[in-house]
Amino acid sequence: MADTLERTKKDFTSDQEPRWCPGCGDYAILAAVQSFMPELGVAPENTVFVSGIGCSGRFTYYMDTYGFHGIHGRAPALATGIATANPDLTVWVVTGDGDALSIGGNHLIHALRRNVNLKILMFNNQIYGLTKGQYSPTSEVGKVTKSTPFGSVDRPFDPVALALGAAATFVARTIDNDRKHLTDVLRQAAEHPGAAFVEIYQNCNVFNDGAFDLLRDKTQGVHNQIRLVHGEPIVFDDGAQCVRLAANGRLEIAAVADTDPAQIITHDVHGPPSLAFTLAHLSQGPTEPTCIGVFREVQRTTYGEAVHEQIARARERSGDGDLETLLTGGDTWTV
Amino acid sequence: MRSFGAGRQYAWLERTTPDTDTRSDPHRLMIATVEERERVVVRFAGDSGDGMQLTGDRFTNATALLGNDLATLPDFPAEIRAPAGTVHGVSAFQIQFASTDVTTPGDHADVLVAMNPAALKADLPTVARGGTLILNEDAFQQRNLDKAGYETDPRTDGSLDGYQVYSVPMTSITVRAVEPVGVGKKEAERAKNMFALGLVSWMYDRPTAPTLEWLERKFGGKPEILDANVAAFNAGYNFGETTELFAHRVEVKAAPAEAGTYRNVAGAQALAWGLIAASRASDLPLFYASYPITPASDLLHELSRHKHFGVITVQAEDEIAAANMALGAAFTGQLAVTGTSGPGLDLKAETIGLAVITELPMIIVDVQRAGPSTGMPTKTEQGDLLAAMFGRHGESPIPIVSASSPSECFDVALDAARVAIRYRTPVILLSDSFLQNSSEPWRLPDVSTIERIDPNFAEPNGAGFHPYARNDDLARPWAIPGTPGLQHRIGGLERENVTGSISYDAENHERMTDLRREKVAGIAASLPELEVDDPTGDADLLVLGWGSTAGSIRAAVRRARDGGDKVAHAHLRWLNPLPSNTGDVVRRYPRVLIPEINEGQLSLLVRAKFLVDARSFSRVQGRPMWADELDDAIEEALRG
Numbered sequence: 019m020a021d022t023l024e025r026t027k028k029d030f031t032s033d034q035e036p037r038w039c040p041g042c043g044d045y046a047i048l049a050a051v052q053s054f055m056p057e058l059g060v061a062p063e064n065t066v067f068v069s070g071i072g073c074s075g076r077f078t079y080y081m082d083t084y085g086f087h088g089i090h091g092r093a094p095a096l097a098t099g100i101a102t103a104n105p106d107l108t109v110w111v112v113t114g115d116g117d118a119l120s121i122g123g124n125h126l127i128h129a130l131r132r133n134v135n136l137k138i139l140m141f142n143n144q145i146y147g148l149t150k151g152q153y154s155p156t157s158e159v160g161k162v163t164k165s166t167p168f169g170s171v172d173r174p175f176d177p178v179a180l181a182l183g184a185a186a187t188f189v190a191r192t193i194d195n196d197r198k199h200l201t202d203v204l205r206q207a208a209e210h211p212g213a214a215f216v217e218i219y220q221n222c223n224v225f226n227d228g229a230f231d232l233l234r235d236k237t238q239g240v241h242n243q244i245r246l247v248h249g250e251p252i253v254f255d256d257g258a259q260c261v262r263l264a265a266n267g268r269l270e271i272a273a274v275a276d277t278d279p280a281q282i283i284t285h286d287v288h289g290p291p292s293l294a295f296t297l298a299h300l301s302q303g304p305t306e307p308t309c310i311g312v313f314r315e316v317q318r319t320t321y322g323e324a325v326h327e328q329i330a331r332a333r334e335r336s337g338d339g340d341l342e343t344l345l346t347g348g349d350t351w352t353v
Numbered sequence: 354m355r356s357f358g359a360g361r362q363y364a365w366l367e368r369t370t371p372d373t374d375t376r377s378d379p380h381r382l383m384i385a386t387v388e389e390r391e392r393v394v395v396r397f398a399g400d401s402g403d404g405m406q407l408t409g410d411r412f413t414n415a416t417a418l419l420g421n422d423l424a425t426l427p428d429f430p431a432e433i434r435a436p437a438g439t440v441h442g443v444s445a446f447q448i449q450f451a452s453t454d455v456t457t458p459g460d461h462a463d464v465l466v467a468m469n470p471a472a473l474k475a476d477l478p479t480v481a482r483g484g485t486l487i488l489n490e491d492a493f494q495q496r497n498l499d500k501a502g503y504e505t506d507p508r509t510d511g512s513l514d515g516y517q518v519y520s521v522p523m524t525s526i527t528v529r530a531v532e533p534v535g536v537g538k539k540e541a542e543r544a545k546n547m548f549a550l551g552l553v554s555w556m557y558d559r560p561t562a563p564t565l566e567w568l569e570r571k572f573g574g575k576p577e578i579l580d581a582n583v584a585a586f587n588a589g590y591n592f593g594e595t596t597e598l599f600a601h602r603v604e605v606k607a608a609p610a611e612a613g614t615y616r617n618v619a620g621a622q623a624l625a626w627g628l629i630a631a632s633r634a635s636d637l638p639l640f641y642a643s644y645p646i647t648p649a650s651d652l653l654h655e656l657s658r659h660k661h662f663g664v665i666t667v668q669a670e671d672e673i674a675a676a677n678m679a680l681g682a683a684f685t686g687q688l689a690v691t692g693t694s695g696p697g698l699d700l701k702a703e704t705i706g707l708a709v710i711t712e713l714p715m716i717i718v719d720v721q722r723a724g725p726s727t728g729m730p731t732k733t734e735q736g737d738l739l740a741a742m743f744g745r746h747g748e749s750p751i752p753i754v755s756a757s758s759p760s761e762c763f764d765v766a767l768d769a770a771r772v773a774i775r776y777r778t779p780v781i782l783l784s785d786s787f788l789q790n791s792s793e794p795w796r797l798p799d800v801s802t803i804e805r806i807d808p809n810f811a812e813p814n815g816a817g818f819h820p821y822a823r824n825d826d827l828a829r830p831w832a833i834p835g836t837p838g839l840q841h842r843i844g845g846l847e848r849e850n851v852t853g854s855i856s857y858d859a860e861n862h863e864r865m866t867d868l869r870r871e872k873v874a875g876i877a878a879s880l881p882e883l884e885v886d887d888p889t890g891d892a893d894l895l896v897l898g899w900g901s902t903a904g905s906i907r908a909a910v911r912r913a914r915d916g917g918d919k920v921a922h923a924h925l926r927w928l929n930p931l932p933s934n935t936g937d938v939v940r941r942y943p944r945v946l947i948p949e950i951n952e953g954q955l956s957l958l959v960r961a962k963f964l965v966d967a968r969s970f971s972r973v974q975g976r977p978m979w980a981d982e983l984d985d986a987i988e989e990a991l992r993g
Contacts, residue, residue: 032842034854063837068681071845079842079855084834086684087844088677089707095674099681099689100834102665103640107685107834125677128670325665332660339662341633341800344626349563350616350797351418 025056030065032082038073043194043220044141048080051139054201055081058208060108067110068097070117072148073222074141077112091122094129097136098321105322108208111138115156116146119175123155126215127184132321133212139204140177140217141194145226158303163225178313179298181215182291188214189294190312194221195234199245199310206312212320219304230304246297246311251282254307261300269296271307287315386601387558392451393605394459395553397546398476399468399489400437401430401444404546409446411550411567415559417617417794420607421450424904425619426458426977427790431647431731438492438500443475450557452606456904458791460979464556466549468492468523470501477513485517487552489545491524519598523548523589530588534580544585551589558604561590613796620759620788621651623795624718627766629662632688634767635774635806640682642667642675643692647730648786649720652692672697676704676717683713684843686810686833688770692718694786695737696727698744706745708779709869711843712821712829716769721785723975732975733787735900738954741781742929748866750873752776753929755783757903760795762788765926771806772876777828783928785950787977788901813838820853827872874930883932887921888914894991895942897967899925899955902948902978909983918991928955936963946970946990950978968993 030052038044055065065083069075071090078085084107088096093111101109111129118126118140129136145163146152152165156177160169181189188210192203200218207214219230232242244254244261252261253274262281264270269283286293294313301308333339395412399405406427413425426447435442449459461481467473469492480486488508498506507513508520527548531541547568554561564586572579593599632639641664643653657666665682669675675691683689693701698719708715721737723729741753752772756765762784773780811818811830820841821829832839841853849856850864885895886907898906903924910922923938925931939945939959945967947956953969960967970986972978 034842061837062840064835066834067842069844078844081842082840084684084840085842085844086681086711087842087846088680089703089845092673092677092704095669095677096681096684098667098674099640099642099678099683100685101681102667102678103638103682103685103687103689104834124670125674128674325667329660329663329665333663336661339629339659341626341630344629344659344662345797345800346614346616348616349414349418350614351420352614353420353610353612 021059021061023059023061025062027052027056029062030055030082032080034079036080037076039224041223042073043143043222044073044077046194046197047139047141047200047218047220048077050197050200051204052081054205057205058108064106065108065110066097066100067112068093068100069112070114070122072114072117072146074112074114074117091117091120092125093117094122094125094134094136094138098125098129098132098134101135102322102325105135105320105326109136111136113138113140115140115142115144115154115177119155119177119180127180130181130184130186130213130215133187133318135212135320135322137207137214138216140215141220142177142217143220143222143226144174144229145222147222147225151225158305174303176298176303177217179295182295182298182314186215186314187212187316187318188312189314190215191217191219191310193219193230193234193310203312206315210315212318232306233304233308233310242307244300244307244309246285246309246313248285248287248312248315251279251284253282259307261297269300271300287312387604388601389604389606391453391605392449392455393464393557393603394447394449394462394481395464395466395557396445396447396462396476396479397466397549397553398443398445398472399546400471401432401435401442402437403444403468404543405444405446405468408546408550409448411564412553412559413448413617413792414567415554415561415563416448416450416557417615418563419560420610421452421605422455422608422610422794423448423450423617424455424458424793425791426787428976429731431729436500438469438471438497440471440475440501443472445472445476447479450605452608454608455793456907457977457980460981464553466553468545468549470497470503470507473507474501474503480516482515483517485519486513487519487521487549489523489549490520491522493520521552521592521598526588526592527585530584531581534577534584536577536581540578540581544581547582547585548589548592551586551591552593555590555593556599556602558602561586610794611796615794615796617792618760618795619790619792620756620762620784621655621790623760624756624762624766624784624789625652625655625659627763628656628688628690628716628770629659629664630763630800630803631767631770631806632662632664634803635688635770635808637686637688637774637808639664639690640667640679640687641665641690641692642669642678642682644669644672644675644697646672646694646697648722648789649692649694649697649718651789652718652720672700673704676701679715680704680708680711680713683708683715684834686808686831688774689714690716690718692720694720694722694730695724695740698737698740702745705751705779705781706747706749707845709745709749709751710845710847712777712869713779714773714777714831715779716766716773716782717779718782718784720789721783723973729975731786733785733901733950733977734973734975735783735785735902735950735954736973737783738899738928738951739957741783742958748870750870751929752778752780752873752876752927753783754780754927755900755925756788757900757924757926759788759791759793763795763798767803768926772879774806774808775828775879776826776872776876777831778873783900785901811836811839819851821848822851823868827868827875877927877930877933880927880930880932882934883923883925883938885921885923885938886910889919892919892921892942894919894944894946894987895921895923895939896946896948896987897923897925897939897955897959898948899928902950905978905980905983906948908980909987912980912984913987918987920987920991925955931962939963939965939967944968944990946986948972948978948983948986
C-alpha cells in the first residue's frame with residue numbers, strides 16, 4: 019500500500035536507544051534501513067518488523083513501526099501468519115545466521131518455498147554473538163570458539179545457495195558497511211512481490227572481527243567483490259578479472275586479458291536457477307572473491323494472494339457462508 | 354426382491370446355539386416377532402480396509418433420523434492398512450442407541466458383527482455375556498484363523514458357548530447379489546460391509562431410505578459401484594427378512610426429546626463449527642494453522658472445507674510453525690487458532706509462552722491421545738491436563754477449557770474465543786480422541802441468539818499509546834497493524850507494565866508475574882458457578898469429573914442412586930480458572946471421587962488447591978471410561 023506522503027527517517031525511528039556493542043555492523047544496517055524506508059512510500063503503521071533471537075532480534079525495537087520480537091528461529095513462521103492474515107501489510111523479517119539457519123532452518127526454507135510476501139534480512143556474522151561466541155552454521159570449518167576449542171568439524175551452509183535451493187524468488191547478498199550497495203539491494207528486495215531473501219555480511223567486532231575483511235575492507239574489497247548486475251558481463255577487480263565459462267561447462271574466474279569476451283558470463287537474474295546456484299558456489303566463503311548483489315529475481319504468485327484468491331473464489335461459488343445453513347446442512351430431524 | 358437368488362435353501366446357515374433354536378417355533382416361520390427394547394449396543398468390527406467406520410456411520414445416521422438418542426465410539430488402529438486379517442488391524446465402530454437418554458457408547462456390546470476371525474478375537478471381550486455374534490462365515494478359513502492367532506475354530510471349540518452365534522456367508526452372498534451389476538469380484542467383495550449394514554438395519558428396523566439416498570449421493574457418478582452397493586445393502590436387509598435365521602427383530606422407539614431441530618454431530622465437526630460461529634460472533638476472520646496429527650487432523654479437514662466463511666487454513670511445516678503462524682495472525686486482529694494433539698502440544702509450548710507474555714488472544718486446541726511420546730495415537734486419554742496447566746517454563750498461567758460431549762465442543766469453542774478475546778490471552782481447549790470421533794444427536798442452537806463477542810480493538814486517541822495499559826479485566830489493548838499512531842513493539846522479553854518497554858527491573862517482573870496470574874484467575878468472575886447434580890442435597894459422595902468421562906459418570910451415578918445410594922455429580926468445563934464455588938462444592942461433601950483417564954491429574958490439582966481428601970479413580974487403557982467400572986469405584990468410595 020504505497021502512498022505519496024512525505025516522510026523522513028525520523029518517522030521510522032523509535033524512541034528506544036539501540037543497544038548493540040560499539041562498532042557492531044548492525045548500526046550501519048539499522049541506519050540504512052531507517053533512511054530508505056521513507057522512499058518506499060509505505061506508512062509506518064502498515065509496516066511490521068518481525069525478528070527472532072540473537073543480536074539481530076533487537077532490530078524491531080528501533081523501528082517506529084509495528085514490531086514483533088518472537089522466539090528463537092520462528093520469525094519466518096510468525097511473519098507468515100501476519101502476512102497471510104493481512105496481505106496489505108509490508109512485513110520484514112530480521113534474523114541472523116544461527117536464528118535462520120540453525121534453530122529456524124525449517125521455517126526459513128518453507129517461507130521461501132511458499133513465496134510468502136516477506137523481506138527477510140539475514141545478518142550473517144558467522145558466529146553466535148548474544149550467547150557470547152559459539153561457532154554458527156555459517157562458520158568456516160576449523161573455527162576455534164568456546165564450544166569448539168579444537169576447531170569446528172562441520173561444514174557451513176552457503177545461505178544464498180540454500181535459499182536458491184528452497185526455490186526463493188528473490189535472493190541477494192550485500193555488505194553492512196557498503197551503504198550504497200546495501201540500500202540498493204534492500205530497495206530491490208522491497209519492490210519484489212514475494213519472499214525476498216537478503217544475506218548481509220555483518221561484522222561482529224567482538225566475537226568474530228574481520229571475518230569479511232577481504233570483502234568489507236575498501237582496498238581489498240575492490241579486488242574481491244564480484245558485483246552482480248543484471249544484463250551485464252560479470253567483471254570485477256577494476257576490470258582485471260571476470261567469470262567465464264570453462265571448457266568443461268563450469269564457471270571459473272580468469273583474467274579478462276586472457277579471455278575471449280564471448281566467454282564472459284552475462285548476469286541474468288530471471289533465468290533458471292542454475293546460473294545463480296553456480297555463482298553462489300563460485301567461492302567457498304568470504305575468504306576468496308565472492309559474488310554480491312542480486313542472484314535471482316523471478317515472479318511467482320505470493321502465498322497470501324493465493325490464499326485469499328481461494329477464499330474469494332469459494333465465496334463466488336457458494337456465497338458468503340451462512341452459519342444456520344452450515345448447521346442444518348445434511349440430515350436433520352425435528353421433534 | 355431377493356437379488357441373491359430367490360428360492361435358494363439356506364442349508365449352510367447354521368446357528369450354533371441349539372438351546373435357543375427358534376426355527377422350531379411355528380410363529381417364527383410366518384414372521385419375525387418384534388421385541389421392544391429400551392437400549393441396544395451394536396459393534397461393527399472388521400479389517401481396517403473393510404469399511405467398518407463407514408458402516409457404523411451410516412447406521413448411526415439412520416438411527417439418528419429415527420429419533421433414538423445415541424452415542425458412538427469409533428475405534429480404529431493407527432495403521433492405515435495393517436496386514437489383512439490380523440488382530441492389530443481390526444477397526445471397530447460401536448453405537449449405543451435408546452428410547453431414553455444415552456450418555457455413553459455403552460460399556461458392552463449386545464451385538465457384535467465380526468467380518469473375520471481377527472475381529473472376533475479382538476472384540477469378543479467387549480460383548481456382553483449372552484450377546485449376539487454375527488460372523489462372516491466366509492472369512493473363517495484356516496488361514497484367517499491362523500492370522501488371528503486362533504489354534505482352533507472358536508465357532509466349534511466351545512469358546513462361544515453362552516453367546517448367540519449367527520454364521521452368515523456375507524462375502525459369498527454379496528458376490529452373488531452383485532453379480533448382475535457386472536463389477537469385478539474384488540469390487541463385489543468390497544460391498545460386503547453394505548450387506549452387513551443391510552442386515553443389521555433390518556434387525557433394528559432402521560429406515561433404508563437415508564442409506565440408499567446417501568449411496569446415491571456418494572456414488573452417483575459411478576453407476577456400477579452405486580448399483581453394487583445398493584444390491585449388497587438390499588441383499589443384507591432382505592436376508593434378515595426372508596431367512597428364519599434371526600429370532601426376532603428389535604425395536605427401539607424414539608427417545609423423548611426437547612422440541613427442536615436435531616442432527617447427529619461428531620466432536621470434530623462441532624468444534625470446527627463452534628470456531629466458525631465464534632468468528633461470526635466476533636466479526637473476526639478465522640485463521641487456523643495446524644500440522645497433520647492424529648486425532649486432530651479432522652479439525653483441519655473440516656475447517657478447510659469452509660473457505661466461503663472467510664476461513665484461512667494453513668497446513669504448516671511443523672507444529673511450532675503452526676503455533677507461530679496463529680500467533681502472528683492474532684497480532685493482526687484475527688481469531689487465531691492452532692490445533693494439535695499431545696506431542697504437538699509439547700512442541701508448541703514455547704510459543705504458547707510467547708502468547709502468554711505478549712498477551713494476545715489465541716486458542717490452542719489439544720485433542721488428547723494416549724501418551725507419553727507417540728503412545729497410542731488413535732486411542733483416547735485425558736493425560737494432558739497438567740501439561741496444559743504447567744507445561745511451560747516460568748510462571749505461565751493460561752486458561753483451560755474442556756468439552757464433555759461431542760456436541761458441547763460447539764459451545765466450548767465459543768467460550769474459548771470469548772475468554773481469549775476479552776482477556777487477551779491464549780486459551781487451551783482440551784478435547785480428546787473419543788470426543789473428536791464419537792457422535793451424538795444435537796439440538797441445533799438458534800444462531801441468532803449467539804452473543805456477540807466484541808474484539809474491542811484499540812483506537813488512536815491522540816495521546817501516547819501504552820500497549821500494556823490495562824482495563825478492569827487486567828487485559829491490555831489489542832492494537833492491530835494498519836492502525837495509524839498505535840505502532841508498538843511486543844515480544845518475548847519482559848515488559849514494563851503500562852508502557853511495554855523492555856524491562857529487567859526486579860519489582861516490575863514480580864508485578865507482571867502477579868498481573869498475569871491475577872488476570873487469568875479473574876476470569877472466574879465471568880464464568881458460571883459449578884453446578885452440582887444432587888437431587889437430595891445431602892449426598893454422601895461427590896463424583897467430580899471433567900471432559901469426556903461425563904457420560905459414564907452420569908450413567909454410573911444414576912445407577913448408584915437407583916440402588917439407593919446418595920451420590921452427587923459435578924462436571925468441570927473450565928479447569929483454569931476453576932469456577933469460583935469449586936472449593937465450597939468439594940468441601941461440602943464427606944467424600945470426593947475424581948475419575949479420570951489419567952493417573953489423577955485433576956485430583957492432584959483439587960487436593961493441592963483445596964486441601965480435601967479427594968480420591969482418584971484412574972483408568973489409562975486408551976479407551977473411554979466404562980460406567981460399570983465406575984459402579985465399583987463409587988461403591989468402594991461410599992463404603993471405604
